[in-house]
Amino acid sequence: MSKDQKIVIIDYKVGNLSSIANMLKKVGQRSLISDKPEDIETADKLILPGVGAFDYGITQLNNSGLSSVLNKKACEEKIPFLGICLGAQLLTQSSEEGVLPGLGWFQAKTVKFKFDPTETKLKIPHMGWTDVTIEHPSPLTIGLEEEARFYFVHSFHFTTEHKEEILLKSVYGYEFVSALHRDNIFAVQFHPEKSHKFGLQVMKNFVDI
Secondary structure, three states: OOOOOOEEEEOOOOOOOHHHHHHHHHOOOOOEEEOOHHHHHOOOEEEEOOOOOHHHHHHHHHHOOOHHHHHHHHHHOOOOEEEEOHHHHOOOOOEOOOOOOOOOOOOOEEEEOOOOOOOOOOOOOEEEEEEOEEOOOOHHHOOOOOOOEEEEEEOEEEEOOOHHHEEEEEEEOEEEEEEEEEOOEEEEOOEHHHOHHHHHHHHHHHHHO
16 A cells, blocks of 8 residues: 555535545545645546535536546546545436436446335435445455445435446345446445445555555
């Protein structure tokens, strides 16, 4: 693990960023919370967190003027990039929660949980600890045990026909995609910063990439 690398947590005024910085600190990694293009331009790795509504999040990101530099860093320079919760959903093509397009880095969409009320009494949002199943080996899942589980708070989830992009699956009423991975880009629906030892492992893995 290199403590000298520059990991920037992107501040676009959506979500609690300090908890992610604290999680990185627990694995021995310093980080910087910033909304400055020059900080993102010189980053070795980037984290895009977020909570809330899709259209609000993508509007905040677009209004911040950071979208172009994020595209450059993630899609051209291909530095490691981690999206968390809403920040992960913004990397998909679109969301049923809104009308605006996402960044479209994954060939995936974000859809709402749909349950037949006559068959289940499951509540939306899905909130709490849920197991994950690893679909393919990845630097982000190194050291995760078979019973790895994470803390979720969400009403929407990923869906994709591109199986090569599916990193993790979970079950809440039915099986859904809970994490995506393509090249240098990772997107996790859960909150690693709230997921104790499993979240620590994920953040350590991201630091070690």
